[in-house]
Amino acid sequence: MSDNNPTQAPLLDIQDLQVNFHTRRGLVRAVRNLNLSINEGETLALVGESGCGKSVTAHAITRLVPMPPGDIASGSILFRGDNLLDLSEREMRTLRGSKISMIFQEPMTSLNPVFTIGTQIAEVFRTHTNMGKKEAFEKAVELLDLVKIPAPAKRAQSYPHQLSGGMRQRAMIAMALASPEPGLMIADEPTTALDVTIQAQILQLLSELKERVGMSILLITHDMGVVAETADRVAVMYAGRKVEDAPVEELFANPQHPYAAGLLGCQPSSPQNKGAHRLESIDGSVPDLLSIGEECPFSNRCPNASDRCRAGFPEKSEAGPNHAYWCHHPISNSGVAS
């Protein structure tokens, strides 16, 4: 059921993943029947509003979903053919930080305030190799240089609070690269907390590093501008479900799901908003995950919604090669499209 190109085995292949949270108010189905794959060297953007399951997916891949209350109920996550969900905690730990690394939204709080940047990066090297303290620190300085931090040897001695937000995010990226063979980098909203010019620099850096190190990136974001700049392919999530999956140009040119189209419409830079006086918005708000049954979760906000939508979640449809969507009334058929 995966959507990847069958000629090449994907780096990461998530199949039918279900992640639930047992809360006081009831069962929250944060991720439902998710299929997602990332090819070697590819940047996949996972897009959606807050609470749609993007971050939970990322945490499920690294098995850092807090359990309890979290629960990976079913599915498999194949990384280079091995199911991560079957690994022991010890095996999983050797993957974390070496072959699968993560960077987070808040560079402010993601670095430990009581250790120097260099020490923290060196620590990751030392966790995954049998490098000595000094060698690991030298490697850390090299990485700081790689992420274009000026005067890296000096900066390695700095504490996080002595660095600017952009520098800290660079240091986080360096930390994520602190491994003999980086495979997948999960970037959870890496630029959200940064100002616009720094954002562009960090995205540029990520793209460059991807080429240089030969890794894949899972980019989690809600910013379509970031997607356009960085991603090869986009998966749009809504309330725990994937609703559209397409190469980036294809999605921007020809969105099928009304939610994907709505997201693009909210973007000041999108072509459909050229010369527009008002930005579009999507009416309504994200439904409470507790109250969603088997219906299409977008049906209460969708301009095209019908009884069919409220009766059940649609099957997969294809709009072209590698372009899949899950909608009974896609834009191209309904004629509501711009």
Added chain:
Amino acid sequence: MQRIGRFEQTKPARLPDGPVLALASLLGREPSFMLKFVAKRLVSLIPTLLGVVTLVFFMIALTPGDPARIMLGERANAEQLAQLRAELGLDQPLVKQYGLYLSRVVRGDLGNSIISQQKITDELSERLPATIELALMATLFASILGIVLGVAAARKRNSWVDYTTMTGALVGVSMPVFWLALVLIMVFSIFLDLLPTGGRIDVRIYFKPITNFYLLDGLILMLKGEGTEVFVSALKHIILPTIALGTIPLAIIARTTRSSMLEVLKQDYVKTARAAGVKERKVVYRYALRNALLPVVTVIGIQFGLLLSGAILTETIFSWPGIGKWIYHAIGARDFPAVQGGILFISIFFVLINLTVDLLYSVINPRIRLK
């Protein structure tokens, strides 16, 4: 979460560089930031201590009761009283008395005890090691156990470990020290006959104290090859007072560690460490604990100060010949100079401990190593 550096709060506005430069020339190198900081803090102690002296003096002076009357008893006549008052300087106006007291204190003279006629400074320094030894042991006991239990409770939040520890802490913090001390004596000394009921060392052991810290003396004698008798006896005698004195701080430290640790374990950098594949043990004890200890260090410092001064009950019950027991007797006998001297002494200690805590703080937390 923005933590305000403790340095900022306590840093005096502007202090002369004189002592700093003097220190630097003594060490023969450019003064480091730390050195400057210590020097400045030491200078800023002067007004604090002046305040303490003033407060202690007036507190005692304004307490009702005539020291001369107490010393001479009910049957003394007016002439005798007047003579003694003149000797003690009590016939002078209060302000003048204060001035005299201050000038003596500055020269390190706290006067003589009314009861023993000994110099108060001698009496204090004779008893100080006993008090410090006990306070240190109690602080160590409370800190080590408190941090371990606090971390365990935070890691296993809402488990039986957490509930047991926190219930124990609540009981510990609510238990009166004198009651706990008596129960300990009853159980361990009387019923089980395992440990002595009081004193610092078995009276049958004759030895010449070297440092007056009996545990340390015992160790020195052991290293000299003169037997373990002193050390073992000193250790046996200090166990019950340590537990009695350390229980409340233990409970407070465990609770502080738990809540601080819970806060820190939620932080993003802990997630970062986990996502980097660092072992859970290391995540907790290296990455998280170091941050969680910041408020705990403050609490430990304050508790240590309180133990130095607050050991009055414990020392009295266990006949521990320290400052607490001495002050207790001085209060009972209305020995005003002794009470004054004792309180002043303890206050100075408290202030010095605060300084040490501040210094420790900057070692643990680089964010407050401000230039």
